Amino acid sequence: MWREPADALRARGHSVLAVDQRGFGTTALGTADPSLDVVADDLARTLDDNGVDRAVLVGSSMGGYTAMAFLRRHPDRVAGLALLAARATADSPEAAARRHRFADLVQQEEPRRQLLAQTTPMLVGATTRATRPEVLARVLADVEAADPAALAWAQRAIAARPDSTDVLRTARVPALVIAGTEDELVAAPESRHVADTLPYGRLVTVPDAGHLPPLETPGAVTDALHAFLTEIGAPAW
Template structure:
């Protein structure tokens, strides 16, 4: 098992494939296995660096809220450990928040940006209160209420579909403490619109056609902020477009990554 220790916390990651490095940050409350379809299909052309965010998968949690800046610094430390100067940085949902935080931490390390089913805005007061309630529920009642509440919002095909069952399995692999820390960390994230407006590199913004959590309007807002950004809508997908429609998503991702090589 590959691990890197950051500030005393062991973090698990995968390093698979050959070619330009691509760092992928997973959605809440999943783990790096959420990118299995991308790694399997595209690792012949790209080197995928896929960490389990602290508190998820095989990574330890550490103390306090899992803030997006903390995830970003973990990812930068991983790139340092692998002697990778810069990489395409992509993230889904919470992973997108962390990708934007990494851009804020050190934009020079980002050779391309991929934002998937996410948003640039911070939580309002109601959203923060909801995250705190969800954090307490995870600690008090475990993960099954989270599975029941979140799954219909994550997968357009529904909980009983193959991607729905896959996502449910990944959620059940999380720990209540990791889930609570991530909820509290997401509540603390800043608005990232100013930072996206300053970003001068290539960018791909992807959204599922049926994403009700961060819908097309949110994706368009991000794409409009970044000069020259490419916006792609994945038909038949909800909030986890890379898992629900992997072939369509992989084609879009491959097209973007290959365009960077051409450039």
């Protein structure tokens, strides 16, 4: 998902470490119970392995929730935050129940096909669906190719996350919130709440993007991140 912005940021002189979350890419899912704390600690070990003490964390959707968990568990290692398509609050009981239902169904072969066909289009905005069908096709192909157990684990981990408002309120680091104007999963007021909660937060809205701006509008995301990183004088990791 981050390949194009990551390559573009490297070309502009930033150091970028793009991480495979457990269960995806080349990283094994393992046997840990679903928890974003597990993913945050995975990230801490990855930074250690790469000789990185402090980093600017850039996370979209579940990556944003992982960044919040990392901030809670390893605050001294966060040099800055860029959060995309992620809300500060926990899931409502109804939203958590939907995630658990998804996790149950996605591991069953026949329901999985219908479930993914119904839910995947909501990950991108209306403009992407209408004018960039190849992006939606790529997202659908990626989701269909993913390990169902990893998809289920991820949904259960997100459902279990706590409210991060207090954690963000005490984050004395430079922060950027990027929101797609057509995000159907994280509403505009929720992105505004994240930006307003962060003491040094700023909101940038990206036109014609839904829930996956790094894939839908990589140029706009790259420009926003480059400006942010240049302003704070730090590389991205």
